[in-house]
Amino acid sequence: MSHLRIGELADRTGTSAPTIRYYEEIGLLRAAPRQAGNQRVYGRADVDRLTFIRRCREFDFSIEQVRTLVGLLDNRSSSCLDARELAAAHLEAVRAKMRELRALERSLVGFVADCDAQCAGGPGPDCVILGDLGKRCGCGPVVP
């Protein structure tokens, strides 16, 4: 089970080999020991740590945030409330992003609807929808 090489570690954690080397380079993973021919060797603990890191990344934590979280892991004596804080702050950011996306979605839906309503006639230089993407089909060219 242990003594994996980089490709196997990548497979088990849903990462790529270059990404693992990159994480090592930036100090998110320790510098792996090498076997005879200079190839990196990993063990169970590396799978767990990298899995943890990837999950954090899937949660959209930035590398720096992951570094903090991993630091909490490495230093259990620090407050676990720090992790809660980080997660709560992150949750706020996620919600803000979702609000933005909802607004964007509404605009795009309106845009497409206007296209269907007004440009059903087909293509051509008379098309109104390009007139103002921002105002959403206010009809007319961008340069009034």
Place this chain on the structure above:
Amino acid sequence: MSHLRIGELADRTGTSAPTIRYYEEIGLLRAAPRQAGNQRVYGRADVDRLTFIRRCREFDFSIEQVRTLVGLLDNRSSSCLDARELAAAHLEAVRAKMRELRALERSLVGFVADCDAQCAGGPGPDCVILGDLGKRCGCGPVVP
């Protein structure tokens, strides 16, 4: 109203001067004419075009997509349905991203709730929440 310099154009369009120069460099804006001292001069049409571009960017269209949209603008004889297509495809991408974020939000809410429920006791090495961020407070260290 016209004969703006780069700073004014930036103010009117919610852009920055370096970004405008960048757009010129990548060919999204034409190379602006220069006044006596080699400073760029812009007019009304530039305000409109850049406003259009910024709105597209706020809609999260990529630079390449904006380039397409601007191309449609420049070449009115092409089909306005192309713009609809682009917007519809973009809408799908936005919705996919929102689904991801909703899942992420649920995970984070659960994570924070578990923190509150299980780690209310306070900080310390007994904290369970760091055990598995991915499984969300499955309790226990990452390295079993």
Place this chain on the structure above:
DNA sequence: ATAGATGCTCAAGTCACTTGAAGTTCAAGG
């Protein structure tokens, strides 16, 4: 023994800008 998969390092590319350095030019006040 050899072929092909996998590994290594180092460098550069991606996206959409932002930041910094070092030098001009412009508008206003004295």
Place this chain on the structure above:
DNA sequence: CCTTGAACTTCAAGTGACTTGAGCATCTAT
């Protein structure tokens, strides 16, 4: 007219989180 300081110029490098490519070494299987 001179000076100050804001705004402009160019060019280069930095950002985040990797990905891609070149060119070579090593491992595994036949």
